[in-house]
Amino acid sequence: MTTILKCISPIDGSVYAERPVADVAAARRAVAGVRSAQKAWAARPLAERIALVEAGVEALVAMKDEAVPELAHMMGRPVRYGGEFGGVVERAAYMGSIAAEALAPLVVENSARFERRIEREPHGVVFVIAPWNYPYLTAINTVAPALIAGNAVVLKHATQTLLAGERMVRAFTSAGIPQDVFINLFLDHLTTEALIAERAFDFINFTGSVNGGRAIERAAAGTFTPLGLELGGKDPGYVMEDADIDWAADVLMDGAMYNSGQCCCGIERIYVHRSRFDEFVAKSVEIVSRLRLGSPLDAETTLGPMANARFASEVRAQTAEAVAAGATPLIDPARFPQDDGGTYLMPQILTGVSHQMRVMRDESFGPVVGVMPVADDDEAISLMNDSPYGLTASLWTANADRAARIGGRLETGTVFMNRADYLDPALCWTGCKDTGRGGALSVIGFHNLTRPKSYHLRKALT
Template sequence: MTLLTVDNPYTGDVACSVKLADEAAIDTVLEQARSAARAARATPLSERKAWCERMVAAMEARADAIATDISRMMGKPLSQARGEIRGMAERARYMISIADASLADIVLPPKQGFERRIVKEPLGVVLDLPAWNYPLLTAVNVVVPAVLAGNAVVVKHSPRSPLCGEHFARAFSEAGAPPHLVQALHCDHPTSERLVGDRRVDHVVFTGSVYGGQRLVQAAATRFLHMGLELGGNDPAYVAADCDFDKTVENVVDGAMYNAGQSCCAVERVYVHRSLYKRFTEACEALVRGYVLGDPMNDKTSLGPIAQPNHPAELERLVDDARGKGARVVVGGKRTQVDGRGRFFEATLVADLNPSMRLMQQESFGPILPLSPVDSDEEALELMNRSELGLTASVWTKDRERAARFATRLECGTVYMNRCDSVDPALPWIGVKNSGRGHSLSALGFDQLTRPKSIHFRLSF
């Protein structure tokens, strides 16, 4: 028996251990999923909605235990982990609320002697590969709409947060869903890649790194496989001269630091109009210095440890690269501990960056706020688009028309005005360029979890 052991990034103790599946166990899971998919397909949507409603209630009833598991496994402050449970429930209930309309047949205009409809059929077995940074949100984006659409789901969660897959599976079982409708599977990365090539898997959704997405696409090269990829970001913000200054500072800093910056849509590049640049930098410095590093279980902690063991050193190298190319490290920039414990990275503010610096080119996934001055909207727009990643971008201005001009030309999946680092389940979540393909959430989120079938009946000759 091979165990996966996850360490607690604050204490260094064992957070959990789970058994990794061998080939026989994987075969069993996939065969059970196929049977469950047939049962779900034959079940009315009203019952599938009821399973999902009861699943959410079961997760909420266990909220404290789930939040504690998240904090132990990946270091998110407990208050933020509790907030993630609320966000998970909001997304699930929204998708339930639109399921009838979103999954209904599309009836074409009458044609004499014919019946013409487009039916949205389930795919079968969906393999969901969620990320550890938001282990409930990245999972629910797939699990609930997949079940609503009549699929079975195998959740192979990140090896940093394996218990979250088990929480979903347990909650669906308690909800009275068919046996094995949602199953948790634990395996290593090479096995995940082999699963992508298994013909019992009808669709794959991966949330994670660009590198991970590339590996999975290569693993599926011999199959015409449905695959959704929700990958990384190096998300820019533009602070225009007419912004609401205080609110912009507060929100941009939070957008970079929340969850220790371990968010695909965190603010990672900030272009500030030169007329505000010095004042904006000073205002950000005051807030960045206010973050409290410490025990994630302590309500006073606002910046938890870094989840992955090697990442603090990687973050330090990114800051050193910027410093070596002329940037000014205003606050932080170093890995650290709190009372001799944990793998932390200081809340960091770096000013005077330029496009040659790695912080402006790649996803940092850490609590780093990089600032760069610009002289015009056009300069900001050109720099914001200078990236191989395209997840979100934000424009901070009182001028709705300015934001609209940026929205037309920004090369990304979501454009915000006066907000950032936020997901509305009524809007599709989309990445362009190397930030992914496909989409989740909203009425469009059901599209990649179903296939259209044309109904073309001649009723009379």
């Protein structure tokens, strides 16, 4: 019996899209076809591969009018924000612009006697397992540089954004990427794990939960397949006594609430110097209280439903537990009558929180944030590091040297000063601890999607 994947729309609980999964035999044939096509793709000039990837991105952006409401139906992001396509263009364009330098041979010697160099060679078939929260942005982080570097790509998307991978491949192949070089597969967990265990892929990039990352590692055990894993996060902000409070509150609340809090590097906990705590909290409550919860198809909505009722239930549970343990909720429920106990979830700011509460310790991935006062940098650093995760940290101060010193003591992949919830394609997107391993984008992203190959050529025998 064929398994059917169903995307349940968070708007109304209806089945928005269905697709049958490929069985193991069909999936093997598809991946074998990709492997056969990869060598010819890698043999094309780099400039040609870059141009075709850029054309694919352009074709995807041209689908924006269809893709934006489709995303709203699939995972609930309000149409007013226009999808993810500005970031898709920025990241793909940047990776194309640095490709020649990033992939250039490292020449150690080129003399009459010896030629010694290190080249970057594509892995072969890259498997991208993409998440639902930013289905195009997270995928493009690997898809664009992988194709540019000469790899072929197999894309598997989350069921919640069932149509995103299909649309992405359709755009790229319509722009001239060979059909067997970039494909989308609908797979269940068992088939996915079987393919990984058979070493069907030469590099795997997974973005998702910690448990999902562990499953990928178990499936790949003993295959020596290189992995890139971006997993959970509990990203902190620290507002110092010299911070611009209006600016900090505006950006940190956006980082906590945008996309209904469903962001890999969203702000989930905030520490504020005691001298500015009340001021920061008051400003934050004012900002969050102005959000409008409702249908993502309504252009006035600023906060859509969470992607799944199960995700909203977890946020409600964390919040209720915190309040029962003494936390104070500051957002008035009367401002959000649309909260239906299902996917439509009101935002919340909590004070009186501690690290004994799950809301300050476990990943929430929803529109709730706890705010704690701190006495100094040492206390803030200790609390920021008191987490199993390490993706980003957001520091708010007028002193860049101070931010750099604090950043050097933080267990995190990225340190921001006076900004949050942003991915700079010129920098490596990476994490530590349970957030995973590897790195995307930047020169390092190209290096992770290729392997070094050394040439030691002796020209003269004397």
